[in-house]
Amino acid sequence: MRRLIDLLLRGQTWREWWIEFLRFCTVGLSAFVVDIGLFNLLRFGPGELLIDKPLTAKVISVAVSIVVAWTGNRLWTFREKRRSAAHREALMFLLVNIGGMLVAVGCLAFSHYVLRLTSPLADNISANGVGLVLGTAFRYVCYRYVVFTEDHSSGGGADGQTPTPDDDPAAPGAPAGGGSDPQSSDPVGSDPVVHGSVSSDSATADR
Incomplete structure:
Protein backbone atom coordinates (compact mmCIF):
# COMPACT_ATOMS: atom_id res chain seq x y z
CA MET A 1 0.00 0.00 0.00
CA ARG A 2 2.86 2.33 0.86
CA ARG A 3 4.51 1.72 -2.51
CA LEU A 4 1.23 2.43 -4.29
CA ILE A 5 0.86 5.76 -2.45
CA ASP A 6 4.46 6.73 -3.29
CA LEU A 7 3.82 5.86 -6.93
CA LEU A 8 0.68 7.98 -7.06
CA LEU A 9 2.36 10.94 -5.33
CA ARG A 10 5.35 10.79 -7.73
CA GLY A 11 7.81 12.08 -5.11
CA GLN A 12 5.49 14.77 -3.78
CA THR A 13 4.47 15.27 -0.17
CA TRP A 14 0.80 15.27 0.77
CA ARG A 15 0.98 19.04 1.17
CA GLU A 16 2.45 19.52 -2.32
CA TRP A 17 -0.19 17.25 -3.82
CA TRP A 18 -2.98 19.11 -2.03
CA ILE A 19 -1.71 22.47 -3.32
CA GLU A 20 -1.53 21.04 -6.85
CA PHE A 21 -5.10 19.73 -6.61
CA LEU A 22 -6.42 23.09 -5.34
CA ARG A 23 -4.70 24.85 -8.25
CA PHE A 24 -6.26 22.36 -10.65
CA CYS A 25 -9.72 23.05 -9.19
CA THR A 26 -9.15 26.82 -9.39
CA VAL A 27 -8.14 26.64 -13.04
CA GLY A 28 -11.07 24.36 -13.83
CA LEU A 29 -13.52 26.71 -12.13
CA SER A 30 -12.08 29.65 -14.07
CA ALA A 31 -12.47 27.77 -17.35
CA PHE A 32 -16.05 26.85 -16.41
CA VAL A 33 -16.89 30.51 -15.73
CA VAL A 34 -15.35 31.49 -19.08
CA ASP A 35 -17.40 28.82 -20.85
CA ILE A 36 -20.73 29.84 -19.32
CA GLY A 37 -20.02 33.57 -19.46
CA LEU A 38 -18.84 33.66 -23.06
CA PHE A 39 -21.73 31.44 -24.22
CA ASN A 40 -24.29 33.82 -22.74
CA LEU A 41 -22.35 36.88 -23.90
CA LEU A 42 -22.34 35.70 -27.50
CA ARG A 43 -26.03 34.89 -27.45
CA PHE A 44 -27.59 37.53 -25.20
CA GLY A 45 -24.88 40.17 -24.81
CA PRO A 46 -24.54 43.49 -26.62
CA GLY A 47 -25.49 43.05 -30.27
CA GLU A 48 -26.74 39.48 -29.66
CA LEU A 49 -24.15 38.22 -32.15
CA LEU A 50 -25.20 34.57 -32.09
CA ILE A 51 -28.73 34.80 -30.75
CA ASP A 52 -30.00 32.27 -33.29
CA LYS A 53 -26.89 30.06 -33.28
CA PRO A 54 -26.59 28.40 -29.86
CA LEU A 55 -24.41 25.55 -31.13
CA THR A 56 -21.90 27.94 -32.69
CA ALA A 57 -21.82 29.97 -29.50
CA LYS A 58 -21.22 26.83 -27.45
CA VAL A 59 -18.41 25.61 -29.70
CA ILE A 60 -16.66 28.97 -29.41
CA SER A 61 -17.09 29.19 -25.63
CA VAL A 62 -15.85 25.62 -25.10
CA ALA A 63 -12.82 26.22 -27.35
CA VAL A 64 -11.86 29.37 -25.45
CA SER A 65 -12.36 27.65 -22.08
CA ILE A 66 -10.07 24.79 -23.15
CA VAL A 67 -7.35 27.31 -24.06
CA VAL A 68 -7.79 28.99 -20.66
CA ALA A 69 -7.60 25.62 -18.88
CA TRP A 70 -4.50 24.53 -20.79
CA THR A 71 -2.69 27.81 -20.18
CA GLY A 72 -3.52 27.82 -16.47
CA ASN A 73 -2.54 24.20 -15.91
CA ARG A 74 0.64 24.48 -17.99
CA LEU A 75 1.91 27.71 -16.42
CA TRP A 76 0.62 27.25 -12.86
CA THR A 77 -0.78 23.89 -11.74
CA SER A 154 16.28 18.51 -10.88
CA GLY A 155 19.16 20.85 -10.20
CA GLY A 156 22.92 20.61 -10.66
CA GLY A 157 25.07 21.33 -13.64
CA ALA A 158 24.35 21.10 -17.32
CA ASP A 159 24.47 17.30 -17.21
CA GLY A 160 22.08 17.17 -14.23
CA GLN A 161 24.88 16.19 -11.78
CA THR A 162 25.87 18.13 -8.69
CA PRO A 163 29.50 19.31 -8.92
CA THR A 164 31.93 17.90 -6.33
CA PRO A 165 34.66 19.88 -4.52
CA ASP A 166 37.33 18.24 -6.72
CA ASP A 167 35.54 19.52 -9.85
CA ASP A 168 35.09 23.05 -8.55
CA PRO A 169 38.35 24.97 -7.91
CA ALA A 170 36.45 27.58 -5.87
CA ALA A 171 34.81 25.03 -3.57
CA PRO A 172 35.91 24.98 0.10
CA GLY A 173 38.57 22.34 0.75
CA ALA A 174 39.67 22.15 -2.88
CA PRO A 175 43.45 22.35 -3.53
CA ALA A 176 44.70 25.78 -4.56
CA GLY A 177 45.53 26.18 -8.22
CA GLY A 178 43.07 23.55 -9.41
CA GLY A 179 44.51 20.48 -7.66
CA SER A 180 48.26 21.27 -7.81
CA ASP A 181 50.74 20.14 -5.10
CA PRO A 182 50.36 22.33 -1.97
CA GLN A 183 54.17 22.35 -1.57
CA SER A 184 54.55 24.19 -4.86
CA SER A 185 53.05 27.28 -3.21
CA ASP A 186 55.95 27.50 -0.70
CA PRO A 187 58.32 30.20 -1.97
CA VAL A 188 61.24 28.99 0.20
CA GLY A 189 61.01 25.37 -0.82
CA SER A 190 60.84 26.22 -4.50
CA ASP A 191 63.91 28.61 -4.69
CA PRO A 192 67.34 26.90 -4.60
CA VAL A 193 69.15 30.25 -4.20
CA VAL A 194 67.38 30.90 -0.93
CA HIS A 195 68.34 27.40 0.25
CA GLY A 196 72.00 28.07 -0.50
CA SER A 197 71.94 31.38 1.33
CA VAL A 198 70.39 29.84 4.41
CA SER A 199 72.96 27.01 4.46
CA SER A 200 75.87 29.52 4.14
CA ASP A 201 74.62 31.66 7.01
CA SER A 202 74.30 28.56 9.19
CA ALA A 203 77.92 27.53 8.49
CA THR A 204 79.24 31.02 9.36
CA ALA A 205 77.39 31.01 12.65
CA ASP A 206 78.95 27.66 13.59
CA ARG A 207 82.43 29.04 13.15
Whole structure:
Protein backbone atom coordinates (compact mmCIF):
# COMPACT_ATOMS: atom_id res chain seq x y z
CA MET A 1 0.00 0.00 0.00
CA ARG A 2 2.86 2.33 0.86
CA ARG A 3 4.51 1.72 -2.51
CA LEU A 4 1.23 2.43 -4.29
CA ILE A 5 0.86 5.76 -2.45
CA ASP A 6 4.46 6.73 -3.29
CA LEU A 7 3.82 5.86 -6.93
CA LEU A 8 0.68 7.98 -7.06
CA LEU A 9 2.36 10.94 -5.33
CA ARG A 10 5.35 10.79 -7.73
CA GLY A 11 7.81 12.08 -5.11
CA GLN A 12 5.49 14.77 -3.78
CA THR A 13 4.47 15.27 -0.17
CA TRP A 14 0.80 15.27 0.77
CA ARG A 15 0.98 19.04 1.17
CA GLU A 16 2.45 19.52 -2.32
CA TRP A 17 -0.19 17.25 -3.82
CA TRP A 18 -2.98 19.11 -2.03
CA ILE A 19 -1.71 22.47 -3.32
CA GLU A 20 -1.53 21.04 -6.85
CA PHE A 21 -5.10 19.73 -6.61
CA LEU A 22 -6.42 23.09 -5.34
CA ARG A 23 -4.70 24.85 -8.25
CA PHE A 24 -6.26 22.36 -10.65
CA CYS A 25 -9.72 23.05 -9.19
CA THR A 26 -9.15 26.82 -9.39
CA VAL A 27 -8.14 26.64 -13.04
CA GLY A 28 -11.07 24.36 -13.83
CA LEU A 29 -13.52 26.71 -12.13
CA SER A 30 -12.08 29.65 -14.07
CA ALA A 31 -12.47 27.77 -17.35
CA PHE A 32 -16.05 26.85 -16.41
CA VAL A 33 -16.89 30.51 -15.73
CA VAL A 34 -15.35 31.49 -19.08
CA ASP A 35 -17.40 28.82 -20.85
CA ILE A 36 -20.73 29.84 -19.32
CA GLY A 37 -20.02 33.57 -19.46
CA LEU A 38 -18.84 33.66 -23.06
CA PHE A 39 -21.73 31.44 -24.22
CA ASN A 40 -24.29 33.82 -22.74
CA LEU A 41 -22.35 36.88 -23.90
CA LEU A 42 -22.34 35.70 -27.50
CA ARG A 43 -26.03 34.89 -27.45
CA PHE A 44 -27.59 37.53 -25.20
CA GLY A 45 -24.88 40.17 -24.81
CA PRO A 46 -24.54 43.49 -26.62
CA GLY A 47 -25.49 43.05 -30.27
CA GLU A 48 -26.74 39.48 -29.66
CA LEU A 49 -24.15 38.22 -32.15
CA LEU A 50 -25.20 34.57 -32.09
CA ILE A 51 -28.73 34.80 -30.75
CA ASP A 52 -30.00 32.27 -33.29
CA LYS A 53 -26.89 30.06 -33.28
CA PRO A 54 -26.59 28.40 -29.86
CA LEU A 55 -24.41 25.55 -31.13
CA THR A 56 -21.90 27.94 -32.69
CA ALA A 57 -21.82 29.97 -29.50
CA LYS A 58 -21.22 26.83 -27.45
CA VAL A 59 -18.41 25.61 -29.70
CA ILE A 60 -16.66 28.97 -29.41
CA SER A 61 -17.09 29.19 -25.63
CA VAL A 62 -15.85 25.62 -25.10
CA ALA A 63 -12.82 26.22 -27.35
CA VAL A 64 -11.86 29.37 -25.45
CA SER A 65 -12.36 27.65 -22.08
CA ILE A 66 -10.07 24.79 -23.15
CA VAL A 67 -7.35 27.31 -24.06
CA VAL A 68 -7.79 28.99 -20.66
CA ALA A 69 -7.60 25.62 -18.88
CA TRP A 70 -4.50 24.53 -20.79
CA THR A 71 -2.69 27.81 -20.18
CA GLY A 72 -3.52 27.82 -16.47
CA ASN A 73 -2.54 24.20 -15.91
CA ARG A 74 0.64 24.48 -17.99
CA LEU A 75 1.91 27.71 -16.42
CA TRP A 76 0.62 27.25 -12.86
CA THR A 77 -0.78 23.89 -11.74
CA PHE A 78 1.75 21.61 -13.46
CA ARG A 79 4.47 24.14 -14.28
CA GLU A 80 7.26 21.80 -13.09
CA LYS A 81 5.91 18.93 -15.22
CA ARG A 82 5.02 20.70 -18.45
CA ARG A 83 6.38 19.29 -21.68
CA SER A 84 9.02 21.06 -23.75
CA ALA A 85 6.99 20.24 -26.89
CA ALA A 86 4.03 22.55 -26.33
CA HIS A 87 2.19 21.58 -29.53
CA ARG A 88 2.16 17.90 -28.59
CA GLU A 89 1.08 18.71 -25.07
CA ALA A 90 -1.77 20.89 -26.38
CA LEU A 91 -2.96 18.06 -28.64
CA MET A 92 -2.96 15.57 -25.77
CA PHE A 93 -4.74 18.12 -23.58
CA LEU A 94 -7.45 18.52 -26.21
CA LEU A 95 -7.92 14.75 -26.50
CA VAL A 96 -8.22 14.43 -22.73
CA ASN A 97 -10.89 17.14 -22.66
CA ILE A 98 -12.81 15.37 -25.39
CA GLY A 99 -12.61 12.23 -23.25
CA GLY A 100 -13.91 14.15 -20.25
CA MET A 101 -16.83 15.45 -22.30
CA LEU A 102 -17.64 11.89 -23.42
CA VAL A 103 -17.69 10.79 -19.77
CA ALA A 104 -20.33 13.42 -18.97
CA VAL A 105 -22.34 12.59 -22.09
CA GLY A 106 -22.13 8.89 -21.24
CA CYS A 107 -23.56 9.53 -17.78
CA LEU A 108 -26.44 11.47 -19.32
CA ALA A 109 -27.12 8.79 -21.91
CA PHE A 110 -27.09 6.01 -19.31
CA SER A 111 -29.49 7.90 -17.05
CA HIS A 112 -31.81 9.07 -19.82
CA TYR A 113 -32.00 6.02 -22.09
CA VAL A 114 -31.10 3.07 -19.85
CA LEU A 115 -32.55 4.08 -16.49
CA ARG A 116 -35.41 6.00 -18.16
CA LEU A 117 -34.89 9.01 -15.90
CA THR A 118 -36.04 11.69 -18.33
CA SER A 119 -37.05 14.59 -16.08
CA PRO A 120 -35.11 17.88 -16.31
CA LEU A 121 -33.81 17.33 -12.77
CA ALA A 122 -32.56 13.84 -13.59
CA ASP A 123 -30.83 15.07 -16.74
CA ASN A 124 -29.08 17.85 -14.83
CA ILE A 125 -27.99 15.55 -12.03
CA SER A 126 -26.58 12.96 -14.44
CA ALA A 127 -24.89 15.42 -16.79
CA ASN A 128 -23.92 18.37 -14.59
CA GLY A 129 -23.62 16.48 -11.32
CA VAL A 130 -22.34 12.92 -11.67
CA GLY A 131 -20.96 13.51 -15.17
CA LEU A 132 -19.14 16.68 -14.13
CA VAL A 133 -17.50 15.01 -11.12
CA LEU A 134 -16.41 11.91 -13.05
CA GLY A 135 -15.25 13.97 -16.02
CA THR A 136 -13.20 16.23 -13.75
CA ALA A 137 -11.60 13.22 -12.04
CA PHE A 138 -10.79 11.75 -15.46
CA ARG A 139 -9.16 15.00 -16.58
CA TYR A 140 -7.07 15.37 -13.45
CA VAL A 141 -5.70 11.83 -13.62
CA CYS A 142 -4.86 12.21 -17.32
CA TYR A 143 -3.29 15.64 -16.83
CA ARG A 144 -1.12 14.36 -14.00
CA TYR A 145 0.02 11.03 -15.44
CA VAL A 146 -0.28 11.48 -19.22
CA VAL A 147 -0.19 15.12 -20.34
CA PHE A 148 2.16 16.86 -17.90
CA THR A 149 4.87 14.29 -17.24
CA GLU A 150 8.27 15.94 -17.72
CA ASP A 151 10.42 16.69 -14.67
CA HIS A 152 12.15 20.11 -14.61
CA SER A 153 12.83 20.20 -10.88
CA SER A 154 16.28 18.51 -10.88
CA GLY A 155 19.16 20.85 -10.20
CA GLY A 156 22.92 20.61 -10.66
CA GLY A 157 25.07 21.33 -13.64
CA ALA A 158 24.35 21.10 -17.32
CA ASP A 159 24.47 17.30 -17.21
CA GLY A 160 22.08 17.17 -14.23
CA GLN A 161 24.88 16.19 -11.78
CA THR A 162 25.87 18.13 -8.69
CA PRO A 163 29.50 19.31 -8.92
CA THR A 164 31.93 17.90 -6.33
CA PRO A 165 34.66 19.88 -4.52
CA ASP A 166 37.33 18.24 -6.72
CA ASP A 167 35.54 19.52 -9.85
CA ASP A 168 35.09 23.05 -8.55
CA PRO A 169 38.35 24.97 -7.91
CA ALA A 170 36.45 27.58 -5.87
CA ALA A 171 34.81 25.03 -3.57
CA PRO A 172 35.91 24.98 0.10
CA GLY A 173 38.57 22.34 0.75
CA ALA A 174 39.67 22.15 -2.88
CA PRO A 175 43.45 22.35 -3.53
CA ALA A 176 44.70 25.78 -4.56
CA GLY A 177 45.53 26.18 -8.22
CA GLY A 178 43.07 23.55 -9.41
CA GLY A 179 44.51 20.48 -7.66
CA SER A 180 48.26 21.27 -7.81
CA ASP A 181 50.74 20.14 -5.10
CA PRO A 182 50.36 22.33 -1.97
CA GLN A 183 54.17 22.35 -1.57
CA SER A 184 54.55 24.19 -4.86
CA SER A 185 53.05 27.28 -3.21
CA ASP A 186 55.95 27.50 -0.70
CA PRO A 187 58.32 30.20 -1.97
CA VAL A 188 61.24 28.99 0.20
CA GLY A 189 61.01 25.37 -0.82
CA SER A 190 60.84 26.22 -4.50
CA ASP A 191 63.91 28.61 -4.69
CA PRO A 192 67.34 26.90 -4.60
CA VAL A 193 69.15 30.25 -4.20
CA VAL A 194 67.38 30.90 -0.93
CA HIS A 195 68.34 27.40 0.25
CA GLY A 196 72.00 28.07 -0.50
CA SER A 197 71.94 31.38 1.33
CA VAL A 198 70.39 29.84 4.41
CA SER A 199 72.96 27.01 4.46
CA SER A 200 75.87 29.52 4.14
CA ASP A 201 74.62 31.66 7.01
CA SER A 202 74.30 28.56 9.19
CA ALA A 203 77.92 27.53 8.49
CA THR A 204 79.24 31.02 9.36
CA ALA A 205 77.39 31.01 12.65
CA ASP A 206 78.95 27.66 13.59
CA ARG A 207 82.43 29.04 13.15
